[in-house]
Amino acid sequence: MELIVIAKPILFKEESNLINQLFEAGLQVFHLRKENVDEADYRKIIEEIPAEYHPRIALHHFHSLANDYDIHRIHHTESFRKESNNGSLPENKIYSTSIHHLADIEQIGQYDYSFFSPVFNSFSKPGYQGVIPVDFRLEKQDAKPKIIALGGIGLNQIDQVKEMNFDGIALLGSIWNDPSQALLTFKKAQAKCRAYSQNLTRQT
Incomplete structure (x- = not known):
């Protein structure tokens, strides 16, 4: 089971330090998403992260920065995706997006993976309520795109998401x-x- 960390929406002290600690501990994918910040703020965060970890960063904004750093991951918001009419994507990057209705899975086949949210009541957005029943089970016809659960997931919810x-x-x-x-x-x-991944390997 893949594990992704998304940045805190606002800037805060010691942020880059903590991000680097997560990478050192084995974090494979970090989504850099900030609200109301400019390109300079994005650059500052990226440049405070060792270059060896840049390929693990996914950019939500200022996608052109990928050309200045060794960044291979680009995230398209739901609104961006719909405005661009789901056009074909270049093959030299890993692309992700977001959906909030499972029926939209049929519209995102060109992406490598997508967040689906909110699964549970959000920790970071008070009042943002989960939208799926407790006994829900995801059924997909194709292996791609991967669907990543987001929203209200803490240590106590991981087994349920599995x-x-x-x-x-x-x-x-x-x-x-x-x-x-x-x-x-x-x-x-x-x-x-x-x-969980090790258990799946043993079963197969």
Whole structure:
């Protein structure tokens, strides 16, 4: 099961330090998404991360920065995707997007993976309520795109997400609501995801 971390929407002190600690602990994909910041802020964050980790960063904004750094991942918001009429995507990048209705899976076949949210009540957005029933199970016809569960996922929800048949989870509020525990929370989530993947390997 894949494990992705999404940046806290606002800038905060020691952020790059914590991001680097997550990468050092084995984080494979980090989505850089910020609200109301400019390109200079994005550059500052990227440049405070060692170059060896740049290929693990996915850009939500200022996509042209991928050309200045060794960044291979581009994220298209739902609104961007719809405005661009789902055109074909270049093959030299890994592309992701977001959906909020499962019926939209049929419209995103050109993407490598997509977030689906909110699965549970959001930790980072009070009042943002989960939209799927407890006994939900994801049924997909094709292996691509992978569907990543997002919204209200903490350590206590990971096992439930596994049973729902998602391809992975994305953590946001559970990581950043208490930055002092970010690394520990990540490591615990990582262990749960690895254990699940190992069980699947044994079964096959």
